[in-house]
Amino acid sequence: MHLAFIETRSQAGISAPPVTVEVHLSAGLPAFQVVGVTDAASREIRSRVRSAIVSSHLKWPDFNITINLSPTEQIKQGARFDLPIAIGLLVASNQLPREAIENREFLGELSLDGSLRPSLGALSATLSATDAKHTLCVAPDGAAQLASVPGSRILAATDLLSLCAVLQAREPALVKPGSDPLAPIPNYPDLSQLRGQPFLCRALELAAAGGHHLLMCGPPGVGKTLAASVLPGLLPPLQPKTQQQIWLIRDLMGLPRVSGPTFRAPHHSSTIAALIGGTARATPGEISMAHGGVLFLDEVTEFPRAVLNQLRQPLESGEITVVRAQHQYRYPARFQLVAAMNPCPCGQADSEDGGCRCSPDIIRRYRQSVSGPLTDRIDLHVTLTKPPHEQLLSPPPERRLSAHLMQRIASVQAHQYGRQGCLNRDLSGERALAVCALSATTRARFIEALASLSLSARSAHRRLRVARTLADLDGIEDVSMAHLNTALSFRETPTEVGGVKG
Numbered sequence: 001m002h003l004a005f006i007e008t009r010s011q012a013g014i015s016a017p018p019v020t021v022e023v024h025l026s027a028g029l030p031a032f033q034v035v036g037v038t039d040a041a042s043r044e045i046r047s048r049v050r051s052a053i054v055s056s057h058l059k060w061p062d063f064n065i066t067i068n069l070s071p072t073e074q075i076k077q078g079a080r081f082d083l084p085i086a087i088g089l090l091v092a093s094n095q096l097p098r099e100a101i102e103n104r105e106f107l108g109e110l111s112l113d114g115s116l117r118p119s120l121g122a123l124s125a126t127l128s129a130t131d132a133k134h135t136l137c138v139a140p141d142g143a144a145q146l147a148s149v150p151g152s153r154i155l156a157a158t159d160l161l162s163l164c165a166v167l168q169a170r171e172p173a174l175v176k177p178g179s180d181p182l183a184p185i186p187n188y189p190d191l192s193q194l195r196g197q198p199f200l201c202r203a204l205e206l207a208a209a210g211g212h213h214l215l216m217c218g219p220p221g222v223g224k225t226l227a228a229s230v231l232p233g234l235l236p237p238l239q240p241k242t243q244q245q246i247w248l249i250r251d252l253m254g255l256p257r258v259s260g261p262t263f264r265a266p267h268h269s270s271t272i273a274a275l276i277g278g279t280a281r282a283t284p285g286e287i288s289m290a291h292g293g294v295l296f297l298d299e300v301t302e303f304p305r306a307v308l309n310q311l312r313q314p315l316e317s318g319e320i321t322v323v324r325a326q327h328q329y330r331y332p333a334r335f336q337l338v339a340a341m342n343p344c345p346c347g348q349a350d351s352e353d354g355g356c357r358c359s360p361d362i363i364r365r366y367r368q369s370v371s372g373p374l375t376d377r378i379d380l381h382v383t384l385t386k387p388p389h390e391q392l393l394s395p396p397p398e399r400r401l402s403a404h405l406m407q408r409i410a411s412v413q414a415h416q417y418g419r420q421g422c423l424n425r426d427l428s429g430e431r432a433l434a435v436c437a438l439s440a441t442t443r444a445r446f447i448e449a450l451a452s453l454s455l456s457a458r459s460a461h462r463r464l465r466v467a468r469t470l471a472d473l474d475g476i477e478d479v480s481m482a483h484l485n486t487a488l489s490f491r492e493t494p495t496e497v498g499g500v501k502g
């Protein structure tokens, strides 16, 4: 019987569903056909696999060859099926014994000289193969990292002929886990570098502790970018599941692993596909690369409105659906948004030297360009002014603050998960009110304050969430009027009321 079945993995988002490569050799005129792909793709596969087999001094089977990738509805992108097809041909033509493929999966591209190249998304294939208790056969590049997945069994070889030898060995040597499987931790700037900005430091502490999104409004040079890049250094280490998800996403993009929260700062000229995900391969976008970390949108008013509107769904649900042809891939995208904007197009509107020449109408329109659904989801709004010059020139403090603060934030976050199963940022209005445990007097005074500031219900809920985080940082269960008053001070950005400071 000239038939062989080889197990491999497709790629759908960050998962790797199983695919069986069925190879059938029949009598008749020599031909080569891959069922379910276009003729052009079929010819490409034939050229690569044939050259690789012939270059490896193996025999190309002179039969009528039919190859089926099952299930047929799985997307069959890329050259990742080269290796399983080549192995299938060798087994079907009796050049490789059937025992060589038992409980083994194959993944990799072949170059014309028969050498093996790694495929993107090999990490998710490793996780799935490990769950199925299968050994995964791959290219040597990055194999040590794959072998560091607990319980995985990885075989690797530089080329097709060497792999055939490995497969027929009685006890083939598994790839050893990389000597340093721990990924490096990025070095973020310390909180102590933000000099003369106590209000901003407090906002960052709150943002980190409650997971709140943050909008900073201030003239150029006040340290908005620095503040944003301080934030990931304040966030506690990621949960193992989140860490694994971000590794899977980076693996799909061919990027190395990093430990802990990431920091992504896409430019405002980024396309929707780059930011949200998409392109021809339905790859993850910046918002997924920032999963578990910080997404910084500098000069947020410069981003096209259509791009900003696309952020609403992931901000609500923590994931994004990327559609490509008839397939939908879901990628995790639970990021913390930090946005920065100038007070007006020239950036000088709030400065004391009165250098701004923008008309009130232009300023209003500029500030409203980010208002609405996006700012509704941002709990912390901070208006910044330039710090006094003597503070900027003072010697830098010797004590590093971020690491110490991060420990406290970790315990505050753990307390929130214990109490309500999520961070304060993700509390709905009703739940926010419930967990704030306001006394009757505080509630009455808060309602009075809301009325005098003519704030909406959504606005009130945002302040409750921030007040809850303030009380959590104080280690207090009942939110007091003092907490609420401080929370009210974090909503002074003119975008909310569409007005202009006089």
Ligand SMILES: [Zn+2]
Pocket (backbone or CB within 6 Å): 344, 345, 346, 347, 348, 349, 356, 357, 358
């Ligand atoms: Zn201006």
